[in-house]
Amino acid sequence: MSFRYINTTIAAIALLGQDARAANVAGSPILVRSGDLQADFTVFRRAYETLHPGLYRYNSREQIDTDFAALREELNHDQPLVTAYLALSEFTAKIKCGHSYPNFFNQTDAIADILFKQQDKVPFYFRWIDGRMILTRDFSGNPDLGPGTEVIAINGTPVKTILERLLTVARADGSNRAKRVAQLEVNGADSYEAFDVYFPMFFPQASPEMALRILPFPALATGEKTVFVRALTYAQRVAPILARNKVARGGNTAFWDSRFLADGTAVLRMPLWETFNSPWDWKSYLNAFFDDLGQRATPHLVIDLRGNEGGTDNVGDVILVHLIKSTLKKNATVRLVRYRSIPPDLAPYLKTWDPSFRNWGEKAVDLGNGFYSLKDSGPTSDDVLIPSSRPFHGDVYVLVDASNSSATFHFAQTFQQNRLGLLVGQPTGGNKRGITGGAFFFLYLPRTQIEIDVPLIGQYPVAEQPDEGLSPDIYVRPSIQDIASGADSELNALATERGIGRVRN
Numbered sequence: 001m002s003f004r005y006i007n008t009t010i011a012a013i014a015l016l017g018q019d020a021r022a023a024n025v026a027g028s029p030i031l032v033r034s035g036d037l038q039a040d041f042t043v044f045r046r047a048y049e050t051l052h053p054g055l056y057r058y059n060s061r062e063q064i065d066t067d068f069a070a071l072r073e074e075l076n077h078d079q080p081l082v083t084a085y086l087a088l089s090e091f092t093a094k095i096k097c098g099h100s101y102p103n104f105f106n107q108t109d110a111i112a113d114i115l116f117k118q119q120d121k122v123p124f125y126f127r128w129i130d131g132r133m134i135l136t137r138d139f140s141g142n143p144d145l146g147p148g149t150e151v152i153a154i155n156g157t158p159v160k161t162i163l164e165r166l167l168t169v170a171r172a173d174g175s176n177r178a179k180r181v182a183q184l185e186v187n188g189a190d191s192y193e194a195f196d197v198y199f200p201m202f203f204p205q206a207s208p209e210m211a212l213r214i215l216p217f218p219a220l221a222t223g224e225k226t227v228f229v230r231a232l233t234y235a236q237r238v239a240p241i242l243a244r245n246k247v248a249r250g251g252n253t254a255f256w257d258s259r260f261l262a263d264g265t266a267v268l269r270m271p272l273w274e275t276f277n278s279p280w281d282w283k284s285y286l287n288a289f290f291d292d293l294g295q296r297a298t299p300h301l302v303i304d305l306r307g308n309e310g311g312t313d314n315v316g317d318v319i320l321v322h323l324i325k326s327t328l329k330k331n332a333t334v335r336l337v338r339y340r341s342i343p344p345d346l347a348p349y350l351k352t353w354d355p356s357f358r359n360w361g362e363k364a365v366d367l368g369n370g371f372y373s374l375k376d377s378g379p380t381s382d383d384v385l386i387p388s389s390r391p392f393h394g395d396v397y398v399l400v401d402a403s404n405s406s407a408t409f410h411f412a413q414t415f416q417q418n419r420l421g422l423l424v425g426q427p428t429g430g431n432k433r434g435i436t437g438g439a440f441f442f443l444y445l446p447r448t449q450i451e452i453d454v455p456l457i458g459q460y461p462v463a464e465q466p467d468e469g470l471s472p473d474i475y476v477r478p479s480i481q482d483i484a485s486g487a488d489s490e491l492n493a494l495a496t497e498r499g500i501g502r503v504r505n
Contacts (some may be wrong), residue, residue, distance in 0.1 A: 030081055030114070036447035037075040037084055044088070044452065045072075047346055047443050053336050053371070053458030054436045058096035058174050058467070067094050082115055082201050085450055089169040089198070092452065098173040098405050098429065099436050099455040104192035106442050106451045116192060117234035119208045120200035125187050126151065127483065133159040134480055136187065139236070140229040148217030148484025152224060155211050157203055165202050170194060172429060173405060174467040179429030182402035189271075189307055191238045205231075217484045254285055265300040265500050266293055267491075273311030273407050283318055290322040294390055300500055301392060302491070304399045306425065310406025310437075319411070321388045323396055323420045328385040330414055332462040333434065335374040340364040342441075350441040350454075357439050357456060374457060396421030397498070399490045400472055405429030406437055412470055422473040425490050430469050434460035 045068055048055055055064060074087045085102060092100045104116060123140040126133050133152075138145040151159055163184065170180035184195045208231040215224050255278070258268045268289065275282050293301065303319065320328065341359040342350060352358075364372035400412050400423050409430030416423050436455035443452045476493040494500040 031078045032081050032084055032448055034075070034077050037079070038072070040445035040447050040450070041072050041075050043346070043349055043445055044443065047349070047454060050343060050346065051338055051441065051454050051456060052100070053338050053456065054097045054100070055095060057433070057458070059094070067091060081448060084448060085115060086169065086201055088450060088452060093169050093171055096172065096174050097436055097455065098171050098179065099440070099453060101171045101453060102450055103442070103453045104197055106453065108449055108451070111449060116197055118200065119231050119233045120205065121196050121232040121234065121237045122154070122186065122199070122210065123229050123232050127185050127187070127478065128163065128181050129478055129480060131160060131163060134483055136483055139232060142227055142229055144214060144216045144225065144227050146217065146484070147486070148480050150215040150217070150480070151212055152215060153213035155203065155205055162199065162203065166195065166198050169198050173431035173435050174433055176429055176431055176469050178402040178427050178469065179405055182429070187307065188241050191241065196237060217480065254280060256285065258289060261500065263500065264296065264298055265302060266298045267302045267304060269304040271307050273308060273315040275312045275315060282315065286318050290388070290392055291390060293392055293394070298394050300395045300397070302397045302399060302494070305404055305408050305412070306399050306401045306490070307403050308408045309403050309429070310408050313407045313410060316407060316411030316414070317385060320414060320420070321385050322390070322392050323415070324385060324387045324418070325391060326387060328418060330383045330385070331417070333459050334462060335438070336371045336458040336460060337364055337374050337456055338371060340366070340372055349444050349446060351444065352441050354439065357441065397424050397494060398422070400425045400428050400470070402426055402429045402469070406435065409435070409470070416470060416473070423470065424474040424494060425472050425476050427471050428469040431467060432461070432465035432469070433467055434458060434465070
């Protein structure tokens with residue numbers, strides 16, 4: 001087999017514009033020279049050791065040093081760009097920080113075209129239920145692939161093998177396996193999903209044709225069968241969600257919605273809290289929503305956070321002030337950073353949206369242990385919430401799942417600890433031992449131009465906490481039957497547990 005080496009600048013990669021996978025390319029694969037990879041490794045290690053506040057949160061320094069040595073060895077030979085991307089993904093997953101990975105959304109267009117936009121996407125959405133791949137929506141047109149169908153193997157590889165392999169690159173905080181598994185579902189949540197990215201890298205295929213070993217729902221008398229489908233292109237994958245994402249992230253239209261059930265229960269669905277770039281006045285929306293609840297004397301409120309990884313912490317605070325009856329002080333936490341100002345040699349490779357992240361100045365107080373305590377430059381009330389003059393007086397239920405791992409985790413934790421209502425669903429993502437976030441650098445490696453997110457602020461509890469997410473007050477086990485019928489497992493559980501009317505999607 002012949003190989004094509006590249007001058008590893010982004011311009012050269014852009015001009016080549018072809019798939020990097022050695023096992024799935026017609027013609028000569030693109031290889032990156034070991035010298036370039038070693039140069040990138042040096043920058044990557046220096047950036048993470050200098051800037052990352054959670055590098056040793058869940059691992060000893062000795063373990064991280066061992067992992068760095070292994071990564072350096074993996075990058076010590078010429079290899080396809082995709083192989084280097086996987087090596088970096090596996091390393092960042094070992095840190096056990098949910099905000100550390102080669103971020104799909106921050107890669108250059110040229111890198112994304114090479115690595116993410118091939119015709120290799122499974123033609124369906126699915127959930128993992130007890131380690132089983134259960135279809136929720138089909139795009140192939142095959143009548144055997146209805147909701148509830150179980151995929152047992154793809155191209156001869158058991159899905160259990162696929163799941164365990166992909167868990168080596170799934171990001172989550174600490175030992176939260178549920179978050180890692182949930183991250184590997186495909187549900188149309190965004191234009192890039194981890195399974196779509198990593199499955200073709202670990203299990204490349206020679207053509208767009210896929211063989212699926214399935215167990216249809218309901219199970220046929222013949223049991224398992226094999227069907228053949230065609231993989232989706234990237235354009236086909238994102239077509240159903242492009243319009244929605246445009247409205248949600250850039251338009252002036254509400255990206256939450258509410259409805260009332262037959263018994264008067266209000267359901268507020270909030271699939272995302274990423275309000276950063278939207279001109280929509282979401283605060284006025286929430287305040288008007290709670291005013292309406294008061295006028296209706298609404299007996300129950302269900303806040304649906306399923307699938308919502310996080311975003312703006314202030315969203316949760318605006319909700320909480322309507323739920324509390326007296327002043328609420330949030331959990332005591334420390335905000336730690338690893339530097340006061342970035343080293344000049346790293347500056348060319350770091351991008352961000354706020355130049356103040358480059359130099360914290362007097363806000364960073366040296367603790368003498370390798371960390372700086374990050375103090376606000378002026379008075380703040382972020383840790384103390386004052387109740388609204390128009391509080392909600394009904395019962396409150398928050399629907400949660402393993403996706404809730406950042407701002408939605410913080411909200412759910414404050415909500416549960418202060419007994420403001422009940423969490424309903426599955427254990428959350430995130431971690432009680434604390435998470436990183438709040439500020440980021442986007443590290444662009446100089447030779448390959450692969451981007452890796454670098455979280456800058458560790459938000460850690462003062463008191464020792466277990467390495468786990470939040471357990472719901474009412475645990476709901478999703479069922480294949482509910483998926484097949486379109487039933488809402490969590491709302492049905494509330495109907496059973498609390499008498500709230502049963503509904504269907």
